[in-house]
Structures are given as C-alpha cells and as structure tokens.
Amino acid sequence: MSQKFKDATIPSIPTKARISRWFGRNMLRIYMFFGFTYLFIPVAYTFAFSFNDSGKSNLIWKGFTLSNWQNPCGAPEVCNALGNSIKIGFLATLFSTILGTMIAFAIGRYKFKGRSGSNLLIFLPMATPEIVLGASLLSLFLVFKINPGFWPTVFAHVTFCISFVVVTVKARIASLDPRLEQAAMDLYANEFETFRRVTLPLVAPGIAGAALLAFSLSFDDFIITNFNSGTLITFPKFVYISAARGIPAQANAIGSAMFFLALAIVIAIQLVNRKKAR
C-alpha cells in the first residue's frame, strides 16, 4: 500500500467510528475476560490463602508460608474428613458407574415394556431438589432402622450419581453406529467378543467421563451427605462446620490441590484426544 493512499484514507474515518469498530471486533474477548475473571477470582483467592501463615483464622493475610502444603493434615480432623470423602466418592463412583452403564445399555439398545417410563424416572433424581432427596432418604433409612453413617451415605450418593452416569453413557451409546457391531459379528466375533473388542472400547470414553462426573458430584456433595452421614465427617461437612470458627488454611491447600488435579485430568484428556485426531 502506498503512503499516499494510506494518508488519504485513514483520516477520513472518524475516531468515534474507529473506536466502535475496535469494540465490535474485540467485544467477545472483553466479555470472555470478565467472565473468566468472575469465575476464577474465588479459586485464585482460595489458592492464595493456602499460603497464608494464618494461625487460627484464615481471613486476614498474615504472611507467606509453605507449611499448609507441607503438612496438609496439620489441622485436626481435616485429613480424616478428606479420607472419608475419597472413600465414599470412590465407592459411589464404582457402584453408580457399573449400574448406570448397564441401565444405559438397556435403555439405549433394547426395546422392552416400560422403557420410556424408566427413561423418565432416571431423570427424576436430577430434577429433585437435593434437600428433598436428602430428607426422604434419611426417613427411608430410619424406617428400616438403619443409622446414618458411612454406608447410608454411599447408598445416597449412588442414587443421585446413577442418573448422571446413565445420561452420559447413553449419549455415547446413541452415537455408536450399530453397523460396527454388525461388522464385528460378520468378522467371526461372537456376542461377548463383539462387546469386549468393539462396543466397550468405543463406549469407554463415555464411561470414563461418567465416572469422573460421578466422583466429583459425590466428593463435593454437602446437603444429601449432611442428612445421611450422622456423625461421620466428610470434607465438605468439615469445611462447613469449621466455617463458624474459621476454616484452617490446610482446607485451602486441599481444595486447591483438588482443583489442579481436575484441571490436569481435563488437560490430559484433551491432549490424548488431540493426539488421536492427528
């Protein structure tokens, strides 16, 4: 472009129009910046205060320390609570993933009486307010004279995690071309081998996603857990209870660690997918 042309053109656009044009082009980025800032300020705050040399209350910045990370179990009960949450999360994930996957295959693949009914009922725990689900599960346990505690909590978590597993796995099954299974059968694989070598590997990403979802739902559940766990302390319960007298900085360290672990898993999945696509 010649200098002459440039000189002749640019001043002819009014400044106001140029600014509005710049905004028009960058609006989405600006919007995104504010959106993410809003989302991540609490996380950043939690992370920052995990380095606070806090003493009893972790509300005011008192100085930098690594001791919360070096000794995460330093605060009384915190690691016991974390252990309970991980145990409950693991068991709830295991049971809900196995049961949910089987339900998803039944609903997604077979026609039977009451199929559409089951389809609807599966959504019910997702739509029910947690407070209702928690309270009704507690009264159910009490009717059967089961005391709230570890196993009732696992049971309660399985009930609401199943729905999410079914929905996630069913979506994956729906996108699976039935001709792939027919091709496997055509190529001398019997029903079991077809399932093991074609169906399961192709549905596996959906099942893994469902398991991750189930674990995170179970891990941070507070309302239903509070109703059904009795004296058992889980990590969210611990944070809630200690909030009254000040949450120890170790909780911030553990919370941040969970966040980074989840982030690492998501990034790893993205990388694997990108490698596969290439």
Add this chain to the structure above:
Amino acid sequence: MSNDAISARGDLRLTRITKSYGDFTAVDDLTLTIPKGSFFALLGPSGCGKTTTLRMVAGLEEPTVGSIHLGDTDITTTRPYQRPINTVFQNYALFPHLSIFENIAFGLRRRGIKDVKEQVDKVLNLVELPHLAERKPTQLSGGQQQRIALARAIVNRPALLLLDEPLGALDLKLRRQMQIELKWIQREVGLTFVHVTHDQEEAMTMADTIAVMNEGRIEQMGSPADLYDDPETAFVANFLGQSNLIKGKIDGNDGDNLVVDIFGQKISMPKKRSHAVDNSMYAGIRPEKFRISLVGTPTRGNTLTGGHIEDVSYIGVSTQYVVAMPWGQELMVFEQNDDGVAPFDKGDEVVISWEPTFTFGLRGDENIDAGTEVNPEEPAEE
C-alpha cells in the same frame, strides 16, 4: 450343524424366502441360486428388498419363511460369526479405535489364524495400500477406506463376499475406477461376490449375472446383455437404460416372426422375443436402435411413418431426438454423431426405422411407466 457351517462351500441357494416386518413384506417368496465363483448383482431401487436379502445371507436378519443353503449346508438360522461369509458395508463400518492393520486382522484373530502379519500384508498389497497399516480409519480418504473395508473382508477368503452398495459414497470418477478394480480383484481372488446396488451402470459393468429386484421379487435374471437386449417386463426395460414402449396388437404369424399392428402400421419381430400372453402387446425398442430418415429416402427393416422432430438435444457423442408420432406418443431416438453435424432440425417430417430383431415384446397389460419414476438417491431401506 453350526460348526460345519464355517467350512461350507458351494453355490448359495435361497429357497422361497419371505421376510415381513409387521404388515410390510420386504422380500416376497424369493428363490435364487448364485453359482460359486460368480460376480452376482442384485439390482433394484431403494426399498425393493435387495439389502434385506443381503442381510439375511449375512445372518444379520432371519427370514420369516424359507431357507438359505451354502452348498449342502443349511445356514438359515446360523449366527453371522458362524458363516463363511463376509460383508463390505455401505459406509465401510471400519472400527475407528483400531489401526488399519488391526481392522484387517480382526477376522483372522477371531478365528485364531497363525500367520496374521503375513496375510494382512499380502491383502494390503493387493489393494495397494501397504503404507497405511498403522493409520487410523479416520485418517483415510473415502476411496482408501473403501479398499480397506474390502481388504478386511477378503483376507478371510470367505465362501461368499457380500457388497452392500460399496461404491455409493464415492464420487463418480473414483466409482468408475473402483468398478474396474473390484472386478479385477474378484478374478484375482476367485471368490463369489454378491453385489447389491441401485446403480444399473455399476451392476452392468461388474456383474456376470444380474437379478433385477422390484417390490421384494425378482423381475428378471440374466447376463447384462440379455437383460438389456431382451427385457421381459416394463420395469426391467425402463430401469436398465431407456426404452420406447409402443402399444400394439399381434396380427398374425410370419414364420419365426410375429406381425404386430401399431396404430395401423405393420411391423415384424422375432416370436421368441415376445413376452406377451395374449394379442395385446407393447413393442419395445431401445432409443439407439432407431434410425431416422427424411420422408422419401429409402429405409430398411421395420418402419413407422408420420413422425416429426419435436426436440433436438446435442450431447456430443450423440444427438437425442424426440420424435412425435401421429398417435400422440413421443419417441426417444439416439443417433451417433459419426457424421459430424446433427442432420435433422425441429419440425422435420421423418420416418423411423429399425432392424426387426431388436424389437422386444411386453405384455399388453403392463404399466409402461414402471421403473422410470425411481429416485436412486432415496435413503436406503429399513
């Protein structure tokens, strides 16, 4: 029984097969023998039952009535994995999570074959794609996927290879090339190929024998030349190429020939090419068999007078004329452009003539539009 099925060899025999879905009959009392080693095509529009027939042979559907034999073995209810039959699926159905090598090795591994590597390499060379062994199916072009799907099936050396619209997803140029390749591969490996298609050109190019299917039944079966030259029904006459079907009345005999009255004009045709059941008949002539001449010039063979050129389309290799006849019918005529320029103009008064032996005769009660209104782009049946 099922253990013997896997080693069955011989002709494929379908005996009185019917397949119904509720009130709908997809395949209606079908009897068919496909000789060992042949390249056989099931040709018909979508919904004619050809894919259902193929799926019953593969074992993916069970016939409502009837039996299927391979050689002397009854395979009617045998599971798909117990049949020595492999399929090239319409959209290839390659396993997306497995490499090309493992896709092809799948059938060999399931049967516990020892020299997997050697056999897979051999078939990859046959389809000329040995360099793609470690790729994933999604990294391949449509034509490459098509060849891998073929390789995955023929590596098992089945008694029967089924091809379900195998070239449907390819563009025209690639399709032509693959037609020739498929034919070559069939000769090379010497397997029986059963090919399902709605594309008459594809069937004619590749198959030794074509069965034309319509509404769950076989209309006619024979070599491509037989079907084209002597169709027995209006459906076949229209579905394979184009035909002029002219209403006539059988007026008598003349040795081996029939004399047919066409709106007052007499023509003759060989008796053995008539499929009429009474005096009424449609005389059929392919457009390229007609000759056009100006009124007053000499003609040979059968002639029909009183026509005039209604429309001229210059195609390059040929010119297509529409000739309006005195009884109101418009006839299609293809003339080769071997003399250069199209010699007839719109409005010219002309005489149409042809060799009597090219005439075929259809029943007088036929629907002469059968097989013309077929849209091959309709979605597949089921």
